[in-house]
Amino acid sequence: MLLLARPYPDEPLASALVRGCRHFGVAMKQVVKSEASGEGKTSGMPLFGVSPLPHFAELFNMNARTLLAAHTVLPYATAFSEVDVWNRGIASALAGTSSNRGMGAVIQSAIHGIAFRRICPDCIAGDLSQRGESYWRLSHQLPGSLVCHVHGLMLRTTQLRIAGTGASYDLPQDCRGRPCVVGPMPDIWLRVATLVAELSRRGLEPPFDRAGSFYKDMAIQRGWLRPGRAVNGELLTTLFMEAFGKPALVACALVRGSQPSWVPLMLHASPGTPFSTLKHILMELFLEGRPVDLSHKPSGPPARSRVDEDKTLAAAFKRVADAYAAAGKRATVSALLQNAGCWGAYRHSKERLPRLRKAVESFQTSERAHRPQALQLLAVPGEDGTLATRQDLIKGGHLLCSQDSAARLGIHWYKMKSLQRDGRILSVRYAARDWYPAFWFDGRVEASHLEAALAEVKGLPLAQQWMAMVRVWGGSVASSSASLAPAHFDNFRQGTVN
Numbered sequence: 153m154l155l156l157a158r159p160y161p162d163e164p165l166a167s168a169l170v171r172g173c174r175h176f177g178v179a180m181k182q183v184v185k186s187e188a189s190g191e192g193k194t195s196g197m198p199l200f201g202v203s204p205l206p207h208f209a210e211l212f213n214m215n216a217r218t219l220l221a222a223h224t225v226l227p228y229a230t231a232f233s234e235v236d237v238w239n240r241g242i243a244s245a246l247a248g249t250s251s252n253r254g255m256g257a258v259i260q261s262a263i264h265g266i267a268f269r270r271i272c273p274d275c276i277a278g279d280l281s282q283r284g285e286s287y288w289r290l291s292h293q294l295p296g297s298l299v300c301h302v303h304g305l306m307l308r309t310t311q312l313r314i315a316g317t318g319a320s321y322d323l324p325q326d327c328r329g330r331p332c333v334v335g336p337m338p339d340i341w342l343r344v345a346t347l348v349a350e351l352s353r354r355g356l357e358p359p360f361d362r363a364g365s366f367y368k369d370m371a372i373q374r375g376w377l378r379p380g381r382a383v384n385g386e387l388l389t390t391l392f393m394e395a396f397g398k399p400a401l402v403a404c405a406l407v408r409g410s411q412p413s414w415v416p417l418m419l420h421a422s423p424g425t426p427f428s429t430l431k432h433i434l435m436e437l438f439l440e441g442r443p444v445d446l447s448h449k450p451s452g453p454p455a456r457s458r459v460d461e462d463k464t465l466a467a468a469f470k471r472v473a474d475a476y477a478a479a480g481k482r483a484t485v486s487a488l489l490q491n492a493g494c495w496g497a498y499r500h501s502k503e504r505l506p507r508l509r510k511a512v513e514s515f516q517t518s519e520r521a522h523r524p525q526a527l528q529l530l531a532v533p534g535e536d537g538t539l540a541t542r543q544d545l546i547k548g549g550h551l552l553c554s555q556d557s558a559a560r561l562g563i564h565w566y567k568m569k570s571l572q573r574d575g576r577i578l579s580v581r582y583a584a585r586d587w588y589p590a591f592w593f594d595g596r597v598e599a600s601h602l603e604a605a606l607a608e609v610k611g612l613p614l615a616q617q618w619m620a621m622v623r624v625w626g627g628s629v630a631s632s633s634a635s636l637a638p639a640h641f642d643n644f645r646q647g648t649v650n
Contacts, residue, residue, distance in 0.1 A: 154183060158212045159223045160287050162352070165208055166199045167288035168223070170321050172211070174285075180321070183211060199269060199293060199314045200225045200259050204248035220245050221355040228294055228352040229258045232432045233359050242356060261428060263314055265405020269293055270307040270332055271324040272300035279325075286325040291349040295404050296430040298332055301345040307332050335399045340437060347433050360432075365421045367435055375443035377419070382448040385416030391446075395438055404430060419446075458504050461497070466507035468492040473515055482522035485512055 156172035159165065173180055184197050202224050209216040220226060226245060230238040241258040270292045279286035291297055292307055293314055299306055308329030312320055371377040392415045393401065401407045406414075417423050418435050472492040476483045489495040494508060502509045515521055 154178070154211065155213055156183070156211045158214060159219075160283075161222075162290050162349070163223060163287045164199055164225070164290045164293070165219070165223050166197045166201050167290075167323070168212065169197060169208075170323065171285065171287060174321060174323075199288065200263060202226075202245045202259070205245050206248040216246055217356065222353070223290065225259055225263070225290070225294070225352075227354045227356065228348065228429055229261055230359055231351045231354065231429045232362050233258075233261075233426065235359060238359050263293070264295070264428065266293065266295055266314055269310050269312045269314055269327075270297065271310060271327055271329055272303060272305055272307055274303040274305055275300060276324045286323050288324060291345075291352045294348050294352060295428065296341075296344045296348045296433060298337065298400055298403060299342045299345045301342065301349045304342055306337055333399050333403045336397070337400060338395065338397045340395060341400055343437060344430075344433055347437075348430070351429060351433075362427075362432055367439065368419045368421055370436075370439050371419055371446065374439055376439060376446050378445070378447045383416055383419045384446050384448045387444070388419065388446050389415050391444060392434075392438055395441060396434060406430070406434075458501070462505045462507045465492070465494045465497055465505060466511045469494050469508060469511050469515075473511075473520065477520050482520060484522050485516055488515065 154172065154176060156168065157175065159168035169180065169183060172183060180197060184201075202220070205216050205220060209219050212219065220242070224245065226241050230241055233241075237258070244256075244258075269288060272289070272292060275289060275292075276286045291301065297307060309332045310324075310327040310329040312322060312327060368377065368383070371383070372379055377383055389411050393411065398407060401412060406412050414427070414431065415435075417425070418427060418431065469488060469492045472488050473483070476488070486495065489498050489512070497505060498508055498512065502512075
């Protein structure tokens with residue numbers, strides 16, 4: 153087996169293999185082979201190729217983990233990934249099986265949008281002077297490297313592809329290229345290239361944690377965003393493109409269409425999507441700049457005060473209520489609200505309409521309010537003489553909704569309707585919903601009491617059913633129910649029953 157010269161600093165595996173082939177005058181297929189099968193490949197090796205790593209480690213007489221950490225794309229590609237992605241990438245590479253897709257996915261995410269290899273003329277001249285040969289720089293091929301981080305020169309794009317399995321044995325000294333960006337290059341890209349190079353040298357360190365609202369919190373801390381406010385995505389994108397320049401962002405395949413739509417997403421509280429290493433680098437550098445308030449400012453008309461609306465609606469409600477009282481009629485709250493044109497506003501915004509809410513509550517506890525027969529029977533006057541409302545009765549445990557009543561009966565709530573139709577449950581119709589007295593279903597009342605009460609009221613009109621229930625259950629239920637004291641039966645407002 154050949155023993156090849158070890159890779160230079162910042163040199164990918166494929167570049168070192170090409171140099172070895174040139175040194176010994178052998179074809180790539182003679183060195184790029186699987187230990188398991190012993191069969192060589194018929195074509196070349198991708199620049200970021202990793203498999204079979206254990207075999208390459210033997211060729212260079214190096215530790216496989218050292219080779220993976222210093223001469224592959226994995227440290228850069230997984231710098232901000234999830235920990236399980238990082239673990240799978242390492243395990244896949246060390247396994248050395250080309251069929252394993254774990255490392256392949258990592259490589260694809262790292263080189264997305266970068267088609268051709270890049271070179272730096274000054275790096276080539278320095279290599280030829282010091283070593284007699286040049287080599288491909290790993291950091292120059294990574295997304296975001298538009299400038300050589302050593303010499304500060306714009307990199308040049310060659311005709312050699314990064315991906316694929318081309319059989320080229322060319323080194324940078326054999327290539328020519330054109331500037332990788334047309335037009336002026338913002339100075340910030342030298343910092344980007346420096347960070348890219350640093351991340352490519354970080355070894356097999358665990359990924360940085362950038363999950364959740366990391367960048368939104370950073371924006372708030374550095375004065376870009378006010379707490380509790382949404383980000384102005386349009387302004388953020390405009391400033392971002394001014395900072396990095398659209399031609400450079402296009403060269404990095406970060407712009408689709410006219411604008412990079414991913415930029416505002418990084419400042420969301422929960423983006424819900426992973427971002428590439430380059431996007432993390434750019435956002436962190438951007439937020440280091442001079443802050444501008446990116447807080448969203450509503451562009452529509454200012455929210456109008458509801459004070460005047462509240463006064464108008466409350467007055468309309470009172471006029472309609474007074475008209476019913478003058479005619480000697482009772483009315484439900486919903487009917488008054490609808491007739492006064494207040495129903496929609498009260499239903500959706502009553503917390504912001506205190507005058508209207510107070511007028512409604514005053515009417516609900518007055519003698520003018522029309523209540524279902526059962527509520528009239530159960531409404532016990534308070535110490536101040538006012539009648540309890542439906543909400544008061546529910547809170548006091550005297551009424552239950554169908555779902556709570558079903559829970560006491562031990563049945564599913566949708567069966568309440570059928571039981572009602574069968575005459576087994578007497579219901580109270582209120583605001584298009586069914587309500588049931590709690591003491592019907594008290595667990596301490598024997599089933600025979602309920603059966604006796606139902607037999608007593610069977611066939612009677614609704615008002616008489618309620619009267620019969622009170623009469624039959626007056627002693628047994630009241631004495632056993634924790635939610636209805638015996639004295640309450642003496643206070644039923646019998647005169648309100650028609």
